[in-house]
Amino acid sequence: MKHRFMLKGQRGMEYIERKRSKFFGLPLSFTVYSITEEKITITSGFLSITVDDAYMYKIHDVRLTRSFRERLFGLGTITCYTGDTTHPELTLYHIKHASKIKDFIMSSSEEARRKRRALRKIDIDVEDLGDIDLELINR
Numbered sequence: 001m002k003h004r005f006m007l008k009g010q011r012g013m014e015y016i017e018r019k020r021s022k023f024f025g026l027p028l029s030f031t032v033y034s035i036t037e038e039k040i041t042i043t044s045g046f047l048s049i050t051v052d053d054a055y056m057y058k059i060h061d062v063r064l065t066r067s068f069r070e071r072l073f074g075l076g077t078i079t080c081y082t083g084d085t086t087h088p089e090l091t092l093y094h095i096k097h098a099s100k101i102k103d104f105i106m107s108s109s110e111e112a113r114r115k116r117r118a119l120r121k122i123d124i125d126v127e128d129l130g131d132i133d134l135e136l137i138n139r
Contacts, residue, residue, distance in 0.1 A: 013037070015101055017092075033092050035101065037108045040080065040090060054090050056105070056112035058083045064102045070094060078102050 015035040034041040040059075042052045061081040070076055076098025080090040095101055 013104060015104070017095060031093075033095070035105065038112065040092075040105070042090065042092070052087055052090065054080065054082050054084050054087060056109040057116045059105065059109040062102050062105050062109075064098055066098070076102075078105070080105060 013036075015033070017033045018030070030044065030046050032041075032043040034043070037056065039053050039055045044050050044052075059080050059082050063079040063081070064076050065079070066076045075094045075096060078092040078095055078098055078101060080092075082088055082090060084090075092101075
């Protein structure tokens, strides 16, 4: 199991964890979790690969659960409840540093929603102006 925190320039933190389940030394499945300030990407599969993305602004709530076995090994399972139609729940299984990652997801999702609200408000304000108001502004 590999995991790492990376700093990507001015954009902030990125977390990547690669999991390889093995049976007698042979890989069964591959899963890579990539978490940035903008989105969560889950890439899974060995021969046939599936990539699931969820933008941070769509994440409404985050839950951290730790079974007894996960607590013994310092792991946790993070469940993200999203407004996404394809995946209303994204689950990240057996994550190291789970509480830090959960906090990062919560703060990044709140920041992404705040930025998106600000952009929407600017667009709405411009659309609400009528032709007469625009003529007055341009004078």
